[in-house]
Amino acid sequence: MTTIRESSADIDAAAARWAARVDRGPLSDKEQADLEAWAARDPRRAGAYARALAISAHLDRAQGLSAAFSPSTHPVARAADRRRLLATGGVLAAASVVGAVGYGAMSLRGRMTTSKGDIRRAPLSDGSAVTLNTATTIRAAFDGKMRRVDLLRGEALFDVAKDPARPFVVVAGDVRVRAVGTSFTVRAHADGQVGVIVREGVVEVWRGSQGKPVRLAAEHAIQVASLGALTPTVVGAAAVDRALAWRQGQIDLDGLTLGQAAEEFARYSDRRIVIDDPTVARLKMTGLFSASDPDGFAKAAAMSLGLTATPRADGVRLSRG
Numbered sequence: 001m002t003t004i005r006e007s008s009a010d011i012d013a014a015a016a017r018w019a020a021r022v023d024r025g026p027l028s029d030k031e032q033a034d035l036e037a038w039a040a041r042d043p044r045r046a047g048a049y050a051r052a053l054a055i056s057a058h059l060d061r062a063q064g065l066s067a068a069f070s071p072s073t074h075p076v077a078r079a080a081d082r083r084r085l086l087a088t089g090g091v092l093a094a095a096s097v098v099g100a101v102g103y104g105a106m107s108l109r110g111r112m113t114t115s116k117g118d119i120r121r122a123p124l125s126d127g128s129a130v131t132l133n134t135a136t137t138i139r140a141a142f143d144g145k146m147r148r149v150d151l152l153r154g155e156a157l158f159d160v161a162k163d164p165a166r167p168f169v170v171v172a173g174d175v176r177v178r179a180v181g182t183s184f185t186v187r188a189h190a191d192g193q194v195g196v197i198v199r200e201g202v203v204e205v206w207r208g209s210q211g212k213p214v215r216l217a218a219e220h221a222i223q224v225a226s227l228g229a230l231t232p233t234v235v236g237a238a239a240v241d242r243a244l245a246w247r248q249g250q251i252d253l254d255g256l257t258l259g260q261a262a263e264e265f266a267r268y269s270d271r272r273i274v275i276d277d278p279t280v281a282r283l284k285m286t287g288l289f290s291a292s293d294p295d296g297f298a299k300a301a302a303m304s305l306g307l308t309a310t311p312r313a314d315g316v317r318l319s320r321g
Contacts, residue, residue: 007200009159009183011048012129014038019052113137114154117268117292119247124149127161128168133187133246134268134291142166155187157244160201175224178213179203185244197221197235197243205230242288250288258283258301258318265294272315273298280307280318 018035021027027035039045114120114132121131124140126147132138136154140147147163149156151172160168162181170177170186175194177186182201188194196205198220204213205222207230214230216222219240222232235243242252251268253261259281262273268291275281283305289297295309298316302309310317
């Protein structure tokens with residue numbers, strides 16, 4: 001018998017339901033046992049549940065949490081103690097440092113915006129869900145034939161409910177991304193390019209109203225410019241996870257120069273990393289860093305690369321000395 005692997009979108013949806021139930025009040029003994037059993041059956045579920053709690057507007061004390069949670073060795077916290085639920089790998093603590101992390105519904109024809117440093121997850125009226133990264137604006141317009149979301153700026157993760165009769169289309173400038181049921185991100189870059197990463201399922205990407213669609217399967221990505229061929233690349237599951245690290249308040253700097261890293265941090269914080277020396281800007285630093293701590297990153301880069309990090313009123317300057 002073939003076992004069908006549960007999708008991340010399904011796990012996230014179940015985790016959101018559990019988080020909503022826990023927030024309504026104490027669980028019965030049976031509900032508690034069901035929750036613990038659910039979390040124990042798949043190692044991905046504990047992290048999903050922690051994220052669901054972290055993005056709930058009710059978790060106003062989440063920043064005080066620090067220990068790790070393992071469904072195989074620790075019971076899920078009782079409802080009376082639910083604000084002390086501990087997230088695997090610090091997921092919950094990381095989510096809290098980005099800024100205001102919210103959860104709310106979007107109407108059939110809705111507009112949603114996050115400010116700099118904020119992340120917001122919301123259900124859509126068709127059963128899909130969207131997670132907005134920092135400084136992002138979307139507009140949804142669903143009808144009987146199509147589910148359309150315009151990405152007006154920023155970056156968003158879409159977990160799409162299956163509905164073959166109504167394709168789900170994300171429009172970012174001149175770029176269209178179409179899916180039936182899948183999970184993918186779309187990012188509108190400041191230079192006009194649009195990046196797409198597929199976490200699960202298959203999407204079609206094209207440019208302009210009459211463009212020829214290019215298919216992207218899971219663990220593939222594409223960068224669409226105003227001109228040139230549309231060429232998907234295989235990125236792999238690990239790269240997809242790193243690209244989605246922003247959901248936990250982190251920035252993946254793998255392959256980026258210090259200059260590019262400074263631009264990434266500027267998306268999340270008004271504190272600037274200033275680099276006047278082009279040779280310093282071309283140096284590279286890899287790893288995952290807190291999106292809300294550009295000063296900490298600059299100090300780490302200075303220590304690793306033999307640079308000097310000089311504090312400024314509005315941030316920090318990186319130089320050779």
